[in-house]
Amino acid sequence: MAPSLAIEVNGMKFENPFVLGSGPPGTNARVIARSYDLGWGGMVCKTISLDASKVINTNPRYGKLRSREKGEVVGFENIELISDRPFDAWLDDLRQLKKNYPSKILIASIMEEYRKEAWQEITRRVQETGIDGFELNLSCPHGLPERKMGMAMGENPDMVEEVTGWVMEVAKKPVWAKMTPNVGNPATPALAAIKGGANGISTINTILSVIGVDLKTLRPMPTVEGYTVPGGYSGQAVKPIALRHVMEIARAKPGVEISGIGGIETGRDAAEFMLMGASTVQICTGAMLRGYEIIDELKADLTAFMASHNFENLRQFIGKSLEYFSTHHDLVDRQKANREKTAAARGAVRAGKDAETWQGQIAKETDELAAN
Numbered sequence: 001m002a003p004s005l006a007i008e009v010n011g012m013k014f015e016n017p018f019v020l021g022s023g024p025p026g027t028n029a030r031v032i033a034r035s036y037d038l039g040w041g042g043m044v045c046k047t048i049s050l051d052a053s054k055v056i057n058t059n060p061r062y063g064k065l066r067s068r069e070k071g072e073v074v075g076f077e078n079i080e081l082i083s084d085r086p087f088d089a090w091l092d093d094l095r096q097l098k099k100n101y102p103s104k105i106l107i108a109s110i111m112e113e114y115r116k117e118a119w120q121e122i123t124r125r126v127q128e129t130g131i132d133g134f135e136l137n138l139s140c141p142h143g144l145p146e147r148k149m150g151m152a153m154g155e156n157p158d159m160v161e162e163v164t165g166w167v168m169e170v171a172k173k174p175v176w177a178k179m180t181p182n183v184g185n186p187a188t189p190a191l192a193a194i195k196g197g198a199n200g201i202s203t204i205n206t207i208l209s210v211i212g213v214d215l216k217t218l219r220p221m222p223t224v225e226g227y228t229v230p231g232g233y234s235g236q237a238v239k240p241i242a243l244r245h246v247m248e249i250a251r252a253k254p255g256v257e258i259s260g261i262g263g264i265e266t267g268r269d270a271a272e273f274m275l276m277g278a279s280t281v282q283i284c285t286g287a288m289l290r291g292y293e294i295i296d297e298l299k300a301d302l303t304a305f306m307a308s309h310n311f312e313n314l315r316q317f318i319g320k321s322l323e324y325f326s327t328h329h330d331l332v333d334r335q336k337a338n339r340e341k342t343a344a345a346r347g348a349v350r351a352g353k354d355a356e357t358w359q360g361q362i363a364k365e366t367d368e369l370a371a372n
């Protein structure tokens, strides 16, 4: 049987797990419709708030890190804020999208100030449009924390639990809480969101960064009238960090639905996130750099991966690689046991020598570990 990419998550039926992440790929109904036409399984719209007049973007607001050899973009920084489009325009867009694409998954990314009435008002008004779910942006790292929004909430587990709880009191649709990676232990805020009632976790948002310094002008980039602020890092370079965040959360709360985000550009990247426990994946920078058309390639690559392992559906391998995480001490023990087994197979006299050598090496490594 050909592998199926369809998956149901928190009652939402995705025809495939590829979701466009919140950001420029979902700025209005026209571009969202185009992504549906091309075959994306779902979409998280650009984050919206009740009063867009407070959102003022700068130009430039992007910076790129290129590989030394081929010059391709491997890392991307932005200092872009949430959507600056009026709230009512968004409500019209969301309503129209659900009317024209009833079977496509539409998730509304919402953000508000630290006030219960504001979070509950935005939740109520947005869900009247018929959207399928919410993503709470508790994680934008730049600009909005100055107004105690975004990451200012996401890095504080008490606030995460409280704000999620406010939304859950009025939400009639599934809610994913989107996490910031700019914390020490990713599981702490994720568990707080789940305690507050969140149905799933989206991770990661961007990583605080300084993309570089112009060596002619000595100004850090992206430079706006000579100055800058630290921005959010995304793209290929963040993938290892994102994989770790998904893994930590999946291990801390087995079975929780995770939407994996960060540096995904191929179907094989997506498979890695799923092996770490993600049931859907989101792509933002990859679609900005390579276009919405990558969806065909993403689906084909993931299908080929599944076929090569005889997986018929996504649930068969979601979280499958988590069991291979252990402690360093255990790795040393396993290595030692394996070396001893190999040495034993080589013969008693030789074995004694090898084991001595390896035991010496292992003892040294263990001492070094203790010293660190």
Ligand SMILES: Cc1cc2nc3c(=O)[nH]c(=O)nc-3n(C[C@H](O)[C@H](O)[C@H](O)COP(=O)(O)O)c2cc1C
Residues within 6 Å of the ligand: 021, 022, 023, 024, 046, 047, 076, 078, 080, 081, 082, 083, 109, 137, 140, 178, 204, 205, 206, 233, 234, 235, 236, 238, 261, 262, 263, 264, 282, 283, 284, 285, 286
């Ligand atoms: C230009 C830009 C704008 C973004 N705007 C938002 C946003 O409005 N809300 C949000 O939750 N995440 C936003 N993000 C974060 C992405 O959704 C995503 O979490 C992050 O970029 C990592 O994924 P990626 O490497 O696929 O881009 C933005 C990212 C970029 C690059």
